[in-house]
Amino acid sequence: MQDASIIFFLTALAIAVTILHTFLKQAGRDEYAYLTLIVGLVIGLLKVLPVIQELFNGVQSVFGLY
Amino acid sequence: MQEIIPIVGLAVVAALFSVFLKESKMPVLAVLLALVAGALIFIQILPKLGQVLTMFEDLADNSQLSTFYLATLFKIIGVAYIAEFAAQICRDAGQGALAFKIELAAKIGILLLALPIMAAVLQSIMRFLS
Numbered sequence: 001m002q003d004a005s006i007i008f009f010l011t012a013l014a015i016a017v018t019i020l021h022t023f024l025k026q027a028g029r030d031e032y033a034y035l036t037l038i039v040g041l042v043i044g045l046l047k048v049l050p051v052i053q054e055l056f057n058g059v060q061s062v063f064g065l066y
Numbered sequence: 067m068q069e070i071i072p073i074v075g076l077a078v079v080a081a082l083f084s085v086f087l088k089e090s091k092m093p094v095l096a097v098l099l100a101l102v103a104g105a106l107i108f109i110q111i112l113p114k115l116g117q118v119l120t121m122f123e124d125l126a127d128n129s130q131l132s133t134f135y136l137a138t139l140f141k142i143i144g145v146a147y148i149a150e151f152a153a154q155i156c157r158d159a160g161q162g163a164l165a166f167k168i169e170l171a172a173k174i175g176i177l178l179l180a181l182p183i184m185a186a187v188l189q190s191i192m193r194f195l196s
Contacts, residue, residue: 004076004106010099011083018091037092044098055105056148058112062119063144064137 006047013040069114073107097159104151138183142176149175 017040024033080103087096126136149172156165
C-alpha cells in the first residue's frame with residue numbers, strides 16, 4: 001500500500017521546478033526553462049502512475065470487474 | 067472506525083498543497099495531486115468496502131437468491147465509481163466536455179451490463195401473461 005509521502009513529493013517537485021524555471025528565465029535560457037516544465041511533468045506522471053494502477057486493480061478485484 | 071482520522075488529514079493536506087501548487091509554475095501538478103489524494107483515500111477504504119460486499123453476498127447465498135444479479139450490481143457500482151472518478155478529475159482540469167463523454171460511455175456500459183437483468187424481467191412478465 002502506498003503511503004502519503006507522494007503528496008509531499010509532488011509539492012517539492014513543484015517548488016523545485018518553479019525555482020529552476022524562474023532561475024533559467026532570468027538567465028535568458030527560455031528553451032531550458034520550458035524543458036524544465038516538461039521534465040517535471042514527466043517525473044510527476046511516472047510517480048502517480050503506480051498509485052492509479054493500484055486503485056484500478058483494487059476496484060477490479062473488489063467489485064468483480066474483469 | 068478510527069481510519070477516518072488519517073483520511074481526513076490526508077484530504078486537508080492535499081487540498082492546502084493543491085492551492086499552493088496552483089500558484090506555482092505548474093498548475094497541472096495540482097490536478098495530479100488531487101488525483102493521487104482521491105486514489106489514496108479510496109485505496110484505504112477499499113478493504114472495508116470489500117467486507118460489506120462480502121456480507122451482501124453471504125446474505126444472497128443464504129436467501130437462495132441467484133448470485134448472478136448481485137455480481138452484476140457490483141459490476142455496475144464499480145463501473146460507475148471509476149467513471150465518476152475520472153470525470154471529476156477531468157472537470158477539475160477544466161474539461162467539462164471530456165467529463166461528459168466519460169459519463170456517457172459509463173452509462174452505455176452500465177446499460178450493457180444491465181441487459182441480462184432486463185431480459186429476465188421481461189421474460190417473467192411474458193410468462194405471467196401467457
